[in-house]
Amino acid sequence: MADKPSVLFVCVHNAGRSQMAAAWLTHLAGDRVEVRSAGSAPGDRVNPAAVAAMAEVGIDMSAQTPKLLTVDAVRESDVCITMGCGDACPVFPGKRYLDWKLDDPAGQGVEAVRPIRDEIRVLVEGLIAEIAPLGPEGSV
Template sequence: MSDKPSVLFVCVHNAGRSQMAAAWLTHLAGDRIEVRSAGSTPGREVNPAAVEAMAEVGIDISAEVPKVLTIDAVRESDVCITMGCGDTCPVFPGKRYLDWKLDDPAGQGVDAVRPIRDEIKVLVEGLIAEIEPEARA
């Protein structure tokens, strides 16, 4: 295991919220935090409106592919953040679990996705402030 903190973002399809959150965390924290994302029932592709909304802020997620949630992904993460996937995320002792209540961008246009993108950024900034001291300890 790495000595830097690791975060796993989980939503149902791994096509919108979790992809945007992973991209924000990677963009804002660089290589200081290990980032993963997955879905309990992955979609075929990342939501085009999420791709467009992130491109508007200079973050390219067009090459991302939805990934299936695995027990190993949870086991290897220090923090697991769920976004509307209910009880499908396996629970391991010693892990930190957060549930972010966010609107689902599935089937929405970019106008509806922008506020979700912006809310995720604020949540990610708060997360970085919380877990970065752990990385320096």
């Protein structure tokens, strides 16, 4: 893995789970990790309930837009994480592939999205501890 690990979150529409995961990783790891998200069939906008749920914890996703998954995005990432939605990434040797089984927030209200948001945070915190832990006294 590079000095600055790179993570790609993948979900079919890139409108909910993968966007929340990318936002959490950016928020919690800062510039210690390069973050991407994409989908095989991107939606036309990020799920408004996901945007609202993240805003409740001080993370603004309102400017994000769903992006198309490309072979280059996978190639350039150290870790590729699918969100339990059956999406597949092209497989390249030396990459780490994970699948996080998460409920789909599509069509749900913010009340239903909150537990998904919180579960994603826990998973992202575990990922950071593995790939970009802070050193003694908070150093990188």
